[in-house]
Amino acid sequence: YxxxxxxxxxxxxxxxxxxxxxxxxxxxxxxxxxxxxxxxxxxxxxxxxxxxxxxxxxxxxxxxxxxxxxxxxxxxxxxxxxxxxxxxxxxxxxxxxxxxxxxxxxxxxxxxxxxxxxxxxxxxxxxxxxEPPAGQPQSPPPAASNGYDVEAYPANGQSPEQVSRDGYECYQYAVQQSGFDPRTATYQPDPSVVQAYRQAQGSCLSSRGYQVNY
Known part of the structure; x- marks a missing residue:
């Protein structure tokens, strides 16, 4: 092999x-x-x-x-x-x-x-x-994963599937609120736009039980 x-x-x-x-x-x-x-x-x-x-x-x-x-x-x-x-x-x-x-x-x-x-x-x-060792389940990554995203860690034992779903839905919410999509952007956005995106994303994730680092 x-x-x-x-x-x-x-x-x-x-x-x-x-x-x-x-x-x-x-x-x-x-x-x-x-x-x-x-x-x-x-x-x-x-x-x-x-x-x-x-x-x-x-x-x-x-x-x-x-x-x-x-x-x-x-x-x-x-x-x-x-x-x-x-x-x-x-x-x-x-x-x-x-x-x-x-x-x-x-x-x-x-x-x-x-x-x-x-x-x-x-x-x-x-x-x-x-296999993950007993008592050591696969740890889910932060719910956000982009250079513009906030870092958000599951605080309530959310499953990897739940983390994935919450991360994507809050990303969509932040795009709707700010008008900025970091996954398709081909330009350097204004700092105020990035701040609006991160604030919306962080608020969404916090409300779903994540520890958010801005």
């Missing part, structure tokens, strides 16, 4: 590999993982659709289906677009993003990246998606 680069011009290891550098500055594959489990963004949620990948991507065939892996997130083709999905248990990748977090559970070292848990296999030097 090998990850299959989606772009033919990708012939070197991505700089975001987790690993320990050897004396000749090559990566030896040993994991380090000193992040917090979430990168600076975007923080995608299962069910979200994208038109193109935010980073280099790999096609990863698994059990007769094609998955795509990019920047710690997993996708499935959906028409001309790609849908963010939870990775199936047992699928493997050769790198994790540098924001992955070490998690020690009962003496076993796991890695948490974008809400999914991985175990590192020394023999194959890859990472295998595993």
């Amino acid at each position: 090998q990850d299959q680069p989606h772009r033919n011009d990708y012939n070197q290891r991505w700089k975001g590999y987790i690993g320990a550098p050897t004396n000749d500055n090559h990566w030896d594959g040993r994991p380090s993982g000193h992040g917090n489990g979430w990168g600076p963004g975007p923080r995608y949620r299962p069910g979200q659709l994208i038109d193109r990948f935010p980073d280099r991507n790999f096609r990863v065939p698994y059990r007769g289906m094609d998955y795509y892996y990019s920047g710690g997130y997993w996708y499935r083709p959906l028409g001309p677009r790609y849908e963010v999905v939870e990775p199936p248990r047992g699928i493997r990748v050769s790198y994790l993003p540098d924001y992955a977090e070490q998690v020690w559970i009962g003496g076993a070292l796991l890695f948490l990246a974008a809400g999914s848990y991985y175990a590192y296999e020394e023999s194959t030097r890859d990472y295998v998606v595993v």
